[in-house]
Amino acid sequence: MSKSARNRAQRNRKNVLTKREVPWGGxxxxxxxxxxxxxxxxxxxxxxxxxxxxxxxxxxxxxxGQDHTTGTVRYESSPPMGGDHxxxxxxCDARVYDKQLRxxxxxxxxxxxxxxxxxxxGLAADQIERLSGKIENTDYSMMSPYAGQDAPIxxxxxxxxxxxxxASDARVDAFLRAFVKGPQTLEPGAACSGAxxxx
Amino acid sequence: xxxxxxxxxxxxxxAALAALVLAVAGLLAAWQGLxxxxxxxxxxxxxxxRDMSVHHAQAVRMSFLVRDGSEDERVRLLAYDVIxxxxxxIGMMTAWLDEWGAPKADPAGRMRWMAGHGxxxxxxxxxxxxxxxxxxxxTRDQLAxxxxxxxxxxxxxxxxxxxxxxxxxxAMAEAVLARTDHPRVxxxxxxxxxxxxxxxxxxxxxxRERGIRA
Numbered sequence: 527m528s529k530s531a532r533n534r535a536q537r538n539r540k541n542v543l544t545k546r547e548v549p550w551g552g553x554x555x556x557x558x559x560x561x562x563x564x565x566x567x568x569x570x571x572x573x574x575x576x577x578x579x580x581x582x583x584x585x586x587x588x589x590x591g592q593d594h595t596t597g598t599v600r601y602e603s604s605p606p607m608g609g610d611h612x613x614x615x616x617x618c619d620a621r622v623y624d625k626q627l628r629x630x631x632x633x634x635x636x637x638x639x640x641x642x643x644x645x646x647x648g649l650a651a652d653q654i655e656r657l658s659g660k661i662e663n664t665d666y667s668m669m670s671p672y673a674g675q676d677a678p679i680x681x682x683x684x685x686x687x688x689x690x691x692x693a694s695d696a697r698v699d700a701f702l703r704a705f706v707k708g709p710q711t712l713e714p715g716a717a718c719s720g721a722x723x724x725x
Numbered sequence: 726x727x728x729x730x731x732x733x734x735x736x737x738x739x740a741a742l743a744a745l746v747l748a749v750a751g752l753l754a755a756w757q758g759l760x761x762x763x764x765x766x767x768x769x770x771x772x773x774x775r776d777m778s779v780h781h782a783q784a785v786r787m788s789f790l791v792r793d794g795s796e797d798e799r800v801r802l803l804a805y806d807v808i809x810x811x812x813x814x815i816g817m818m819t820a821w822l823d824e825w826g827a828p829k830a831d832p833a834g835r836m837r838w839m840a841g842h843g844x845x846x847x848x849x850x851x852x853x854x855x856x857x858x859x860x861x862x863x864t865r866d867q868l869a870x871x872x873x874x875x876x877x878x879x880x881x882x883x884x885x886x887x888x889x890x891x892x893x894x895x896a897m898a899e900a901v902l903a904r905t906d907h908p909r910v911x912x913x914x915x916x917x918x919x920x921x922x923x924x925x926x927x928x929x930x931x932x933r934e935r936g937i938r939a
Contacts, residue, residue: 559750563750663831702828702832706829715812715816718782720789
């Protein structure tokens with residue numbers, strides 16, 4: 527028996543005797559694998575989640591009516607976040623209006639999955655232009671001035687609202703990504719053209 | 726060998742199990758990295774789905790307008806076909822975006838996935854020109870004139886606008902074919918190229934019957 531073989535035999539004997547020792551190597555190995563898997567799954571989960579949960583300051587409202595009416599509706603907020611509305615939706619095909627819209631038409635557009643950006647009249651021209659650029663690049667969005675609103679800029683989707691001070695806020699893009707034809711849309715597939723075209 | 730087999734009896738299943746776990750982890754990592762069925766929100770597949778939906782929506786709009794303005798059965802039937810086909814395809818592309826968890830809007834600009842195309846790099850478009858930054862799209866002005874037109878005038882306007890629109894659509898579908906291996910995206914894009922090409926031929930004939938060369 528060579529020296530190395532004898533050494534091996536000794537080791538083997540030792541293994542038999544110490545069989546019940548805790549297998550730290552295996553535990554460490556599988557712990558690492560488990561951690562890697564958990565991180566990968568967690569990352570994939572975060573990647574696949576819509577961004578709406580991440581928007582700070584988001585106001586949400588449930589239980590809004592959605593009946594059609596040609597009359598005037600009293601909405602609970604200005605601008606409204608949803609509720610009964612006119613049979614004619616306001617065209618929301620990447621449209622920038624320079625006049626105030628009728629609430630009852632705009633709310634119908636929200637039902638179709640549009641995002642509506644409103645600004646307080648008198649907002650600085652560069653702020654308006656920055657927002658216009660976003661709207662013109664985004665189908666299912668529209669913009670209009672809104673007298674008396676309590677923030678310089680307000681973004682609204684059905685049951686969702688975000689008040690902003692500045693057009694360069696990163697939440698503008700986040701809100702558009704989350705809610706243009708987003709999960710709050712009551713009539714997925716409905717049109718943003720073919721109805722009321724003027725303010 | 727016999728010495729080894731008895732000696733590592735306890736280690737061998739562990740090693741085999743470890744190899745198996747590693748292999749599975751490797752596969753998972755590769756799948757995560759490539760994501761054959763889940764293209765990212767910024768990739769060409771999602772960009773195509775978003776932009777082609779906008780493009781299709783305008784074709785649907787123009788087809789409704791000509792059905793309101795024309796009595797010609799063949800033009801009205803073509804428009805009926807475009808409305809149904811392209812509306813259904815918008816639904817398919819929207820379902821892809823839902824399934825991929827990709828946003829329906831890209832405020833950073835249209836057509837970024839197809840950057841370099843004919844100078845339309847997306848990005849900031851001029852006032853009212855946002856829609857025209859996509860190939861073949863009609864301007865708001867052209868749509869307004871089609872809406873007011875009737876009879877032969879409406880038909881000619883529609884055919885001319887829709888030929889340009891389909892050409893742009895074919896270019897976009899070919900662009901995504903050059904950029905993706907995703908089977909469902911490729912299949913729909915392929916049918917768009919073939920279907921819209923054949924309709925361009927049909928519409929060119931219809932224009933010729935009205936004494937106009939496309």
